[in-house]
Amino acid sequence: MENENKPMKLAYYPGCTLKNQATNFDVSTVSSMAKLDVEVEELDRWNCCGTVHALNSDNVMNRVAPITNMIRVKEAQARTEGMASEFMTSCAMCYNTLKRANIDVKKRADALETINDFLSLETTKYEGDVDVLHLLEYLRDRVGFDKLAERVTKPLKGLRVACYYGCLLVRPKEVAFDDVENPMIMENLVRALGATPVDFSHKTECCGAYQTVDKPDVIAERTDKIMGSAHEEQADLVVVSCPLCAFNLDFRQDDAKRLNPDFHNMPVLYFTQLMALAFGCDESALRFDLQHIDPLPVLAARGLG
Secondary structure (H helix, E strand, O other): OOOOOOOEEEEEOOOOHHHOOOHHHHHHHHHHHHHOOEEEEEOOOOOOOOOHHHHOOOOHHHHHHHHHHHHHHHHHHHHOOOOOOEEEEOOHHHHHHHHHHHHHHHHOHHHHHHHHHHOOOOOOOOOOOOEEEEHHHHHHHHHOHHHHHHOOOOOOOOOEEEEOOOOOOOOOHHHOOOOOOOOOHHHHHHHHOOOEEOOOOOOOOOOOHHHHOOOHHHHHHHHHHHHHHHHHOOOOEEEEOOHHHHHHHHHOHHHHHHHOOOOOOOOEEEHHHHHHHHOOOOHHHOOHHHOOOOOHHHHHHOOOO
16 A cells, blocks of 8 residues: 555545445445555435436436536535545446446546536536545555555455455446456455455346335346346355345345245355455444345354354
């Protein structure tokens, strides 16, 4: 890590879900980054990104919510010494939405002008000069997995982990920061934490996303297939980067069990929870109580309880 004598400053966009149902993702992100000497600063006045479905058309108005957050980054940079014109998010859905909107307005000067005109009450205009990073990308490219491994105080030895990417970290191609067919960034992180990643054939399969609202049977089928694939590889648990994926794969396991009596329950954690565990963070940073399938028995069986 650069300049280890002085904490790096990083603007952080948590997004809506990390501030309510997925607080375990939020607190484990902030706590684990502190262990890496990265000073995470949550953006002031951030707003909902609009989520992925908002970008299903070329309607410029659907870019307003994401681009407003770019302005918040510019404001944070202006008042904070040592902060770059970039920001990080842990949520795959927020990352995908923000990144795609940013790419779009950088290509379309007319759209960016329209958005700035609409946001005329803002004192700062957006000029396409902010970078959107996912936390995994930041860990790989800015911290480095070798350096990260040096901060591990509780190696996750013996733990077999299936890394689930879903759709949003690798699709569409322009937002992907790893191989779109066989990404390995989470596996490399898992190795740095001392655990063993398993070869997981369903790691980029869709979980069913929003169909969980009105088509739970579809989600049950997807959960059965995805988690069943992880079970076949003798994984102890699955790690994710998306709160919606986490809900579908964790909380829909009861539905999957009703669909398939041979279904095996398996814990689903955020990758940042594994980081917090390996870095020896306080239990308050883990919030395993928010998981539907309790991970503690699996962790205890591996001597990590």
